[in-house]
Amino acid sequence: MPDQDDLFHPVIELPEDVREQRYRRLVGLDEQKIRLQKEATVLTVPDRLQQWAKKHHGGQVSALDLLGDRAPLIVFGGDVGTGKTALAESFGCDLSTRLGLPVLLYRLKLTTRGSGLVGEMTTLISDAFSVMVTEGRKAKGKNGAKSVLVMVVDEADAVAQSREQRQMHHEDRAGVDAFLEGVDSLAGEQLPVLIVMCTNRLGALDPALRRRAAATFTFGRPSPEQRRVVLTDALNGLGLKAATLDQLVKLTGERDGRVAFTYSDLTQRLVPSMVMAAFPDGPVTDDIALAVAEDMAPTPSFPEAKD
Template identity: 65%
Template structure:
């Protein structure tokens, strides 16, 4: 018998300190965060949209019907290191504060693809959606009130719901995509507080039928000059690094003719930690350290369909 532990990594109740810190460190994504908060709130608790219509337009409006059958599905697409997975697993902290409700983070195990046995992947995907239906139904009361929100994150989604148009696609994989689409459709009609987030490096690899169902698609790119400045200023706070040096770092970490610019994770997981590591334990971090590292480190290669 398939259990919750077979389908998901340990469930996390949000807000949670580690993930909230991660959410706050994702600077330069303010517009994305605001749009995500609104989109998620509309899907999680439709009554808030009805209240908005009553407060600002005097009652029901035709536009409300356009939201009634939206699939509770977001697609996060972008290059590696662009922050999509980190945001997918942490935006629930902000949503919990905004809605004043607990949010539960579910992360689907890639093992849900199964071992290739006929019917296994279909059964596992069906079990995952059945579980989300159950917890979603428990999170609503008899009057439609929402007690909590559930977020299901599927990382590396192209490995699970790749396009059925691929000629080499195995029958079992096609059946798995069909099962996933059926699960999304069932959630759309159930009106339970469940949101599914698919993360992918290969947007074009996802099945077109899945993309048509997505309530919103969020595209993540490498940080521009302004975003890199914001990331570096935050990460270097307290180290005594001057604004002129940060400006030089912004220029050095941008794209050039022979390489791409740094990703968010290149800045926060490679460049700045490397400077701290090199200075530890005998001396402070200097601007010269950072500039030398920025010139020496190669940014993460751009992900391509062949990678």
């Protein structure tokens, strides 16, 4: 049995306060959140679907077999800084509440990549899946699931890339194959295990993997309304004028032929820079806030972020 500490970051049991708050604060993802909760529920605890069929259709319906055959794989794709990691690592809080079960968050370490040992990536991936199968069987229990396991494969570009891409190394191709094998090994077992894969390169995702995904979610840059919500929250307490906020929403949008700011451009670059521009001599003024926004450029768009 492989050593879990080499494969995963410390396992986190959800719900947990910090992540719960992070989940609630994510803006513009309401539709994704609703669909994600439904998919995660039926993929990990299919009994819930049977209970539903019994209640609303009087018993077995053939649509359930089709749903039951799907692999427990969900893909998050889209541009940088749009909330993929944040959602992947926090939705388990809500899922846990809905299911009334603890959710264990396993975050795969993809760090061994680049260390030069051929086959290391493949071993890492197959080992990770065998841990999920073993732990998943324990979690399944005899009288219904005792917990649900979510494995997050973040920055999965190397693992997920199409096997046809010519520039791909031999090692990476083997990684894709190991991943497909792992997903298939889970699909047959009906375990309370869900794999969430995040990538910037949805367009480059291996077609065999795409076909297996039970659901794919795409993430984009915030609209003006969504930027307004994020900025209002982030600038709360600074006493800026309403007109300044209007202007900031505009300055962070598409202009002069460039893309709009990402969510993380707003929360991790723009607002911290405003504070740093003012600190330590005085307060963040409307002029400082506007000057910082005026000077800052958004993170360029990831070329293959779209389908």
